[in-house]
Structures are given as structure tokens and as C-alpha cells.
Amino acid sequence: MSILLRNIIRFVLLLLIQVFVLNEILLHQLVSPYIYMLFILALPFNLPRPALLLLGLLMGLSLDMFMNTMGMHAAACVFIAYLRPFIINVLSPQGGFETTQKTPSMTSMGVSQFLIYAAILVFLHHAVYFTLEVFGFANPLYLLLKIILSSAASLFLIILYEMLFFSRK
Amino acid sequence: MRNLIIFLRRYFNFFLFLLLEVICIVLVFQNNSFQRTAYINSANNISGKLYDKYNNVQYYFHLKATNDSLVAENTRLHNAIATSFDSITTNNGVKTDTIRKYSDDSTHKVISTEIRKYNYAAAKVVNNSLNKPMNYITIHRGSKQGIRPNMGVISSSGVVGVVRSVSDNYAVILSLLSKSNSVSISARLQNGKEMGSVHWDGDDPEYATLRDIPKSAVMHKGDTVVTSGFSALFPENIPIGYIVGYLQGDKSSTSRPIKLKLATNFYNLQYVYVIENLLKDEQQSLEDSTYKLIK
Secondary structure, X not given: OOHHHHHHHHHHHHHXXXXXXXXXXXXXXXXXXXXXXXXXXXXXXXXXXXXXXXXXXXXXXXHHHHHOOOOHHHHHHHHHHHHHHHHHHHHOOOOOOOOOOOOOOHHHHOHHHXXXXXXXXXXXXXHHHHHHHOOOOOXXXXXXXXXXXXXXXXXXXXXXXXXXXXXXX | OHHHHHHHHHOHHHHHHHHHHHHHHHHXXXXXXXXXXXXXXXXXXXHHHHHHHHHHHHHHHOHHHHHHHHHHHHHHHHHHOHHHEEEEOOOOOOOOOXXXXXXXXXXXXEEEEEEEOEEEEEEEEEEEOOOOOEEEEXXXXXXXXXXXXXXXXXXXXXXXXXXXXXXXXXXXEEEEEEOOOOOOEEEEEOOOOOEEEEEOOOOOOOEEEEEOOEOOOOOOOOOEEEEOOOOOOOXXXXXXXXXXXXXXXXXXXXXXXXXXXXXXXXXXXXXXEEEEEOOHHHHHHHHHHHHHHHO
């Protein structure tokens, strides 16, 4: 399967999971997991940065359209799409990641590297999103707790997803 | 100039990032200051269609519950047919909407002629609140469908509230869950026939208080409290709630407050019935003119 097709399928699949499964589950007031930004995390390594930003915007706006939160998810997605190359640079070994596999995953980056990579970006995404969401009501402890707990839940889902689809080497 | 272009090219990514981020923030602010655009988004072509499809699937899974409530409703209606009609003693003129009762024996005589008093109209609940001191329910039926203010509203299990205001296609119901002295429903014990009034005290959407029942009334836990039929809003014998226990009241009073579990489950209200009392104006004007006479 070509990388383009694979990413298009992942885009639709993650959007549908997010809108019709995760948004329907009310775990707790403080825990609202999001998995759709895995699309941005799993875009190919060598994608030009402007394309990365525009795809992030597209993904965010698509979800915003479903959730009536115009702009909030888009802002968070563009933010992590911009920061993604920096994080990869910091985490990559001397010669860059092996180019046999072109997308970030547990097998291409190594489990611990991928976890750190995902954790940082998920946390940043949630920080931006929830800050925009509770805009105006200053209750920093609630906000911080919500960001941390939701990040943990999202990260757990992302690991599950990775294990489901990338177990083969 | 050349330096500027070089500068822009070097930091192109950063500027693109800033531009996109500003677009997003503008969208957020626009959305926050005009909450109505949020509703327009919902009706957005693609998401609207998908939600519609998804709703169909969800509706299918709820069929069993819907079916059960419809069967219960049917049984109740079968029992209620006779009480929806009001018997008259004189036969003056032709009635277009009447029920005639005949005797069972061979003579087959007309025993009584009854005219329709109540008309029920089903309506879908589109908005509902539970956690405010005054709770309102919006239904998808309005003046075009014959809904007018001050009509009673019931669900398949019990009393819901009273229509407060009406637009062309929607009506807003003042729910029974309203903490106010003006909202009270004339009630009666089904067994003892003692009269009282039901109020909501503002904390739990499942419980209400029944007042003005004399201490002498005999009652048991689980007894049904029904509408009295005095108020012209509701027919009699529609369940309001079930007795849970006594509340602490004024010791010198001859009555004591009673805690009720409400018959209607306000948490999952889907369909309600609006009751039109065809004889309401007649009752009202007669009562009003009598009060004037006394004054």
C-alpha cells in the first residue's frame, strides 16, 4: 500500500473513531481522550514542513466541523504539526532514523523513543486545546489536572492503536 | 528589499505557522462571540448527513425500549378512553365528536352520549434542562400544530409540565421541576381521594413534595398520587408520583408534607403529549362570571 493511500485511510479512520466512538464515551469530567492527532504523529518523516502544517490544519478543521468547536482543534493541531520536526530532531540518533520505514512508529523509532515522542506531542496538543476550551474561566488546577489526565488516556489509546496496526515488523 | 525576501524565505515555515495559528484563533473568537454559528455548523452538509445516518443506527438500538414504552402507553390509553369523554345529560343539537354507549342486552338502547373533552397531541422533545431552579423543555410543535400557552403536558408515565410560550413550530414547557410557588399541580391520593398540591423543592429531579394533605389521611409507602382533574389543565387520574415518606413539617399544622418520587423520568424524556382541553374556555368563563357575581 502506498504511503499516500495509507495516510488517507488513516485520516478517515481516525476521524470516524474520534467522532463516533470516543466523543460518545463520557468517562469523566476530567478525562476526555483524543486519538485523531495520531494522524499528524504518523505522517512520513520526509514530508516538507509547510505540507505538515497544512495537513494539521485540515485534520483539525475536519474535527472542528463535527464538534462545533471551530478553530480550537485546528489551533492545537497546527501547533503540534509545527513542533513535530523539532521533537524528531531531538530524539533522532546521530544519522537520523533508518529510512527503511518512512513513518514514525514503534518499530521505526523504537518503543521508548516513540513513547517519548508521542507523549510530548499529545501533552502539547491537549495543553493548547484545553486552554482554548476553558478560555475565560481561570481555574488553573482544574485545567492542569484535565490536561494531564486526558493526555494519559489519549496516550494509552495511541499505544493500543499502534499495537493493533504495527505489530508486524 | 533583498534582505527582507531572504529573511522571509528563511523563516517561511515559522510565518506559515503564525498565519495558520492566527486563522485558527480568529475562528475560535468568532465562534465564541457568536454562539449561533455553532448551530449552523451542526447543520453543515457533510457532518449533518453523517450524523443523520448515525442517528438512524442509534435509533435502531433503542427500538426495544421505545417499543416497551409504546406498549405501556397503549394499555394506559385503552383504559383511559372512557374517562376522556364527558357525559352530558341533555341532547341538544348534533355533536360531531361523540361516543355512544349501548346496553348489552337485546334492546340495545342508548345509555349515554359523551362528547370529547380532551385531545392529545404527541410531540418530540428537542431540548430539556434538569439542573436549573426553573427548568424548561422545548418541543417540536407550535402554534401551527395547534399548541397554545397553558396546555398541560404529560409523558407516557406521568405529568411533565405546562406550556408557557409558543412560536410557529416550537413550544416551551415550564417543567414540573420549577422551584417556584406559582408552579404547583393539583393532586389527589389515588386511594384516599384527599386533595393536595405538588411542588418541586429544587434539588433532586427525581423527587418532589406533596403539600396540604391532612394528617388524618391514611397512606402507605408506594401509593400513587394522581392529578385531581380540578385545574382544567390535566384530566384526572394521571400519575404524578409515588409516596416515599414523610418530611419534617410544621407541628402545629393540620397537614404534613410528603416526599414523592416523580412518575416521569425527566432524564430521558423523548416524547411528550400535549393535552388540549376542549371545554376549558367554557369552564373558565363560567367560573370567572360566578366570581364576579359574588363580588
